[in-house]
Amino acid sequence: MGTVEALEILAPGPLTTVQDRGRFGFGQYGVPPSGAVDSFSFRVGNLLVGNKEDEASLEITIIGPKIVALIDTLIAITGADLQPKVNKTPLEMWRSHFLKKGDVLSFKGPKSGCRAYLSIGGGISVQTIMGSKSTNLAAQFGGLEGRSLRKGDIISSDSPARHLKAVGRSLDKALIPSYPKNQTLRVISGPQDDHFSAKAKEIFLGSPFQLTPQSDRTGIRLAGPHIEAKKNLDKSIISEGVMPGTIQIPGDAQPIIILGETVTGGYRKVATVISADLPLLGQLKPGDTVNFRKVSTDEAYKTVQGWSINI
Amino acid sequence: MLFSKPQYRVMGDRALLVELGDDINIKVNNKVRELFVSIKADPLEGVVETIPSYRSLLLIYDPLKTTLSLLQDRVHLLLKTLDPSQLPQPRRVKIPVVYGSEYGPDLEWVAGYHGISPYEVIRLHTEHTYHVYMIGFMPGFPYMGELPETLITPRRETPRTVVPRGSVALAQGQTGIYSTQSPGGWQIIGRTPLTLFDPGKWPPALLEMGDRVKFFAIDEKEIADWEQ
Numbered sequence: 074m075g076t077v078e079a080l081e082i083l084a085p086g087p088l089t090t091v092q093d094r095g096r097f098g099f100g101q102y103g104v105p106p107s108g109a110v111d112s113f114s115f116r117v118g119n120l121l122v123g124n125k126e127d128e129a130s131l132e133i134t135i136i137g138p139k140i141v142a143l144i145d146t147l148i149a150i151t152g153a154d155l156q157p158k159v160n161k162t163p164l165e166m167w168r169s170h171f172l173k174k175g176d177v178l179s180f181k182g183p184k185s186g187c188r189a190y191l192s193i194g195g196g197i198s199v200q201t202i203m204g205s206k207s208t209n210l211a212a213q214f215g216g217l218e219g220r221s222l223r224k225g226d227i228i229s230s231d232s233p234a235r236h237l238k239a240v241g242r243s244l245d246k247a248l249i250p251s252y253p254k255n256q257t258l259r260v261i262s263g264p265q266d267d268h269f270s271a272k273a274k275e276i277f278l279g280s281p282f283q284l285t286p287q288s289d290r291t292g293i294r295l296a297g298p299h300i301e302a303k304k305n306l307d308k309s310i311i312s313e314g315v316m317p318g319t320i321q322i323p324g325d326a327q328p329i330i331i332l333g334e335t336v337t338g339g340y341r342k343v344a345t346v347i348s349a350d351l352p353l354l355g356q357l358k359p360g361d362t363v364n365f366r367k368v369s370t371d372e373a374y375k376t377v378q379g380w381s382i383n384i
Numbered sequence: 385m386l387f388s389k390p391q392y393r394v395m396g397d398r399a400l401l402v403e404l405g406d407d408i409n410i411k412v413n414n415k416v417r418e419l420f421v422s423i424k425a426d427p428l429e430g431v432v433e434t435i436p437s438y439r440s441l442l443l444i445y446d447p448l449k450t451t452l453s454l455l456q457d458r459v460h461l462l463l464k465t466l467d468p469s470q471l472p473q474p475r476r477v478k479i480p481v482v483y484g485s486e487y488g489p490d491l492e493w494v495a496g497y498h499g500i501s502p503y504e505v506i507r508l509h510t511e512h513t514y515h516v517y518m519i520g521f522m523p524g525f526p527y528m529g530e531l532p533e534t535l536i537t538p539r540r541e542t543p544r545t546v547v548p549r550g551s552v553a554l555a556q557g558q559t560g561i562y563s564t565q566s567p568g569g570w571q572i573i574g575r576t577p578l579t580l581f582d583p584g585k586w587p588p589a590l591l592e593m594g595d596r597v598k599f600f601a602i603d604e605k606e607i608a609d610w611e612q
Binding site: 103203263 | 393394395396397398399401407408420424432433434435436437438439440441442444447448451452518519520521522523524525527563564566581583584587588589592593
């Protein structure tokens with residue numbers, strides 16, 4: 074059967090991109106991972122439609138697109154609740170659904186969370202570049218021509234008919250995450266926590282921070298009390314490798330949580346969000362607040378080991 | 385200065401930062417390159433990404449496959465057995481640049497800041513050979529140094545919202561090339577017609593850590609001769 078045209082974008086929404094697990098192994102060329110910010114919802118979506126868990130899907134940001142099915146296909150929507158519907162009927166999330174040729178998928182509006190994932194049985198047929206289909210918006214490559222989706226774009230899929238039998242798969246209700254407007258993120262101190270006084274670290278761990286509208290796929294920008302570095306230190310540090318979840322403190326003393334669009338940075342980093350809480354970063358939106366709670370590396374390792382998904 | 389023993393810093397539950405020195409220094413950077421090349425050639429169990437920079441190497445690992453202490457032991461051992469003679473010779477790369485005018489809007493300002501002529505800025509910039517310390521900030525962007533002392537220039541007070549791809553720029557003691565269009569605060573003195581980053585090619589970046597780079601001036605009319 075091979076590659077077939079599966080969906081057509083009638084309206085794209087402000088930021089809808091093709092993302093997979095990410096692009097790894099090219100850090101020495103300055104190539105960042107990109108990829109789905111909420112990796113949990115992303116993986117579950119794929120499993121619900123019978124894909125490999127790292128197949129590409131559409132990452133939808135706050136305002137959903139309007140999409141028509143060009144063939145009979147299987148889809149699932151996970152992550153943020155943007156109130157999806159098919160034609161006029163609300164669509165249950167975290168479950169795979171049969172979409173009939175001509176059906177129109179749209180979204181009523183954001184209810185909770187920030188990013189929804191639309192997975193298609195058969196995945197998204199775009200070129201794999203450096204091991205990944207993810208869109209790198211800044212360097213304009215990957216995904217669909219390195220950009221966010223536009224009206225008229227066609228999403229092709231590999232043998233979608235083969236996936237139809239996975240219809241009705243759903244995630245155990247107890248495992249469906251909720252996205253409250255206040256989140257506590259667990260962090261490990263460092264790598265430069267020694268550049269901050271005990272008092273500054275106390276403020277960091279003891280205060281709520283609010284997401285600003287400047288937050289995007291490159292970083293979550295927070296506003297709150299100032300986290301001042303020790304006196305006598307330079308404004309910045311010598312640039313070094315960074316990874317998603319690292320919390321840097323630039324000159325204005327307001328934290329930025331780095332996401333997957335850069336591999337190096339020149340600001341000191343007070344703490345790093347643990348892996349188990351990284352998916353939550355994808356669901357924070359401007360106006361939400363976060364608190365940080367310190368854990369040990371060993372505690373973090375334990376949460377990683379409890380990661381398997383039951384569907 | 386090169387550390388006698390590496391300093392380890394923890395970056396969350398899946399990354400270890402290995403610091404080999406405390407400043408921007410070719411000796412330190414070469415040691416980072418040695419460790420990086422060795423790990424790339426013979427990957428450490430559980431390491432999924434290796435990011436070299438001026439004075440450190442970031443190892444991103446899968447915590448289901450290895451742990452911090454295991455990784456630290458492996459790196460420690462590796463550092464003891466590194467053989468600099470196994471390191472590939474640095475490549476020598478020449479880069480054509482159209483200096484000044486619309487291609488280098490800050491050339492005049494840089495010249496004025498140092499009290500020299502734009503011509504002298506170009507002469508100094510093309511006279512030296514630069515070491516590529518690292519690629520970062522954006523795909524394919526080389527951080528190169530050291531600039532001759534007369535060209536050490538602060539960043540722009542207000543960063544530009546759009547810096548064209550290929551812009552050759554200065555900041556403090558470093559010179560770099562914007563590999564893709566982006567916002568940026570470095571002083572732009574010229575532009576190269578060469579493509580610094582092409583995701584469809586292997587390797588995707590024109591330059592890599594350890595390369596030796598020399599710039600040479602070309603005329604605006606010659607741009608087409610260099611475009612790929």
